[in-house]
Amino acid sequence: MNSNQESSAIKKLFPLLANKNVDFKKEIVAGLTTFLTMAYIIAVNPSILSETGMDAGALVTATCLAAAIGCFLMGFIANLPFALASGMGINAFFAYTVVIKGGIPWEVALTAIFVEGIIFILLNLFKVRELVVNSIPMNMKYAVTAGIGVFIAFSGIKGNGLIIANEATLISMGKITPAVVFTFIGLLVIAACDKKQIKGSILLGIATSSILAWSYAILDPTAAANLGIHLPKGLFKFESIAPIAGKIDFGYLFNPEHIEGFLLVIVTILFVDFFGTIGTLVGVASKADMLDENGNFPNAGRALISDAIATTIGSLLGVSTVTAYVESSTGVLAGGRTGFTAITVGVLFLIAMFFSPVFIAIPACATAPALLYVGYLMITSIQEIDMFNITEGLPAFVTIITMALTFSIGDGLTLGILTYVFVNLFYNLICKKEEKKPVSGVMIVLAILFILKLAFL
Template sequence: MEKFFKLKENGTDVRKEVIAGVTTFLTMAYIIAVNPGILSKTGMPAGALVTATCLTAGLATILMGLYANLPFALASGMGLNAFFAFSVCGKGIHWSVALTAVFFEGIIFIILSATNVREAVVNAIPNTLKIAVTGGIGLFIAFIGFVNAGIVVKNDATLVSMGNFTTPTVIIAVIGIIVIVALSKKNIKGAILWGILVSSICAWIYALVNPNLASKYMIFLPKKVFAFESLSDIAFKLDFSYVMDSTKIWTFITIVLTFLFVDFFDTVGTLVGVASKVGMVDKDGKVPRAGKALMVDSIGTTFGAMLGTSTVTTYVESSAGVAEGGRTGLTAVVTGVLFLIAMFFSPIFTAIPACATAPALIVVGYYMMENIVKINFADFTEGVPAFLTIALMPLTYSIGDGLTIGILAYVILNLINNIITKKKEDKKKISIVMYILAILFIIKLVATGL
């Protein structure tokens, strides 16, 4: 292992790497419950989704360790799974078509990762929109969490309103949020996972005491502990019908581009952010072997789509393992192996109710909002597109629609600004990539009659 992972060269040893790998797993294991909970809304079987989530995360993370020799873990991305379930499948598109879009996104990502186009694309998108997309997705998944908990409910007069705080689901979710916040404040690793665990135990106790009323709130006890669910119902179910249909191709392209946009910049941001925290960057501020890391990310996405799960991305929770001393791919290998072991506990994960995973969605949404302070809202050409992106993602219940309007607003406002502004230094440079995206999104809006 010393020869392969270069442990001494990176100032670490096997013990540190194993502890770091376990730590990373604990901080992101919540995805094993949350991802099936979200994707099962599309009609996909939850048990198979547990297997797909664990298998994809395990193999992709191990590949990250062996190929890139970096301590980063991967799994189905938060926000991207919500886009898959609610913005795509929620509008009548079958999950097999959505998986095909993820597959195409992965192929494009592989091409970008293997060429110099990667740097060009990264530089083409303004930083304001990158931050706004993350913030908008944060609000969107937090909103889903509030709805799943019953904190926010449907109202025919006002669209939404406050729920009843005396219902079991709200009480269980609030307990989970308190646990996560309290443990996070104490810097206890795996705070989100502990929050889900405590909420689940509360829910299962309620189901044990009052099973009839609990079933009304979709709370059930696990039927067993060990089981392995087959992937046969979701694996290799790609549907290329939208690609062949001229009336649907623009919708499909928009879906692929949205997946690609969010995944690509989320991965780049995570790699740079996590590596920078512990000095794992060179003198130019670049992450060593970042190209290999991006390649693993894109392969994971492509492979994941074939197995039946949404876009796979590098997790910011990897920073927990890095903070524990993880510096090489051995950390990732340990994390990946733990994901593969978790695959055989699917009855436990599928029995975790939506109100118990809601705290995770709400808290992760909060974390994703933290960088919006870097947006210059005093500059209308920067602030307005960012605001529209952030606000419209939850309000339209669509990450794709929020991104579409945000990009269009950025191009149009800055184009007008460049025309009416006489000072050269006040003009904004708009990349050709942004113009192309704007044109594609206008065609999409016109074609769909929006």
């Protein structure tokens, strides 16, 4: 094999190396923007998983390391600007449902995550997950994008306290606290910079809100603490992952009484992660104009294998499922288009292992402006949906609204696909032959699986 063939083979394996005319400044700013909007996972993931008895300090390092590896895989293998880290929701299921409520040792729960990763790798090798991604109708892909927009906007305003829980109405408007004010000042900065076409508007909004929040914490530490605003507790800190790494334990399964429960855990995690990841990838890729003329996601297979390998490695490091983050949309909308954005995020996670107190201290009111702004940009995809055609518009509406109301991208996608299949199959029964609209076999199979999931999981 000559040097040109070797170079071609390497570029085929790592398409990142085939990029030409990359705007590295834009990619780095995009990566930094994505990282700052998802840096909360450095604090939140250890807080949740440590409830199981796992070492909190080790979890900080493992969370950063697993995220970095996932981002590097996504960047080099898939050449996409999507960041990965331990998934929210799945980590809570891992800690509170599987370990604490279910009484399963955390080592065994990590084993379930490891098995899930292996299954995902096999599904990717047989192109099952890629087939699902490309079988979702185009209108539904636009709906997923819009739904994610509502989802992350809701997440942002919930995080800063503008929306609170209410026993009578489920949710209601909270008080206008300094945290809420800081959020909207940051949002104004983003909007003004965007209007003036100033680059890095999202990053400037996050920085503005963070500076205001930390200044408030200096002036009134107690009041700030009540709003979840804290000054960085130091600058440098590093913890070993030894207490949690490599603790996979299959011994628990030798007892026949445990096998059924273990399999149920794996199946549940598979469903949650499978469709949560697909929803995130499809939604963000659609907004970034990465879908081809047929509405397919060209690099879906590589993106999904990166996700699967990251999950498997993450379980060995000691953390729950590693998955694509919806906050990647902030980087995409800041101009990130290649794997260099993901690699930038990965490098920042490695740095954060040593400077975690600073990143942990970025408050929710500082990331909320970015989430609100990106939510606004993503919901504009609704204009691409034929809302006047009820067989397309109604499933899209259900997808969009339930992503926010269930607070789950996966559940919103589930309910949207079920609506799409039932509405279109029923319409085909009552309409004229020439008006019938074929429903793909993959969508019908998904609907059946979703019904089984809702009935038994």
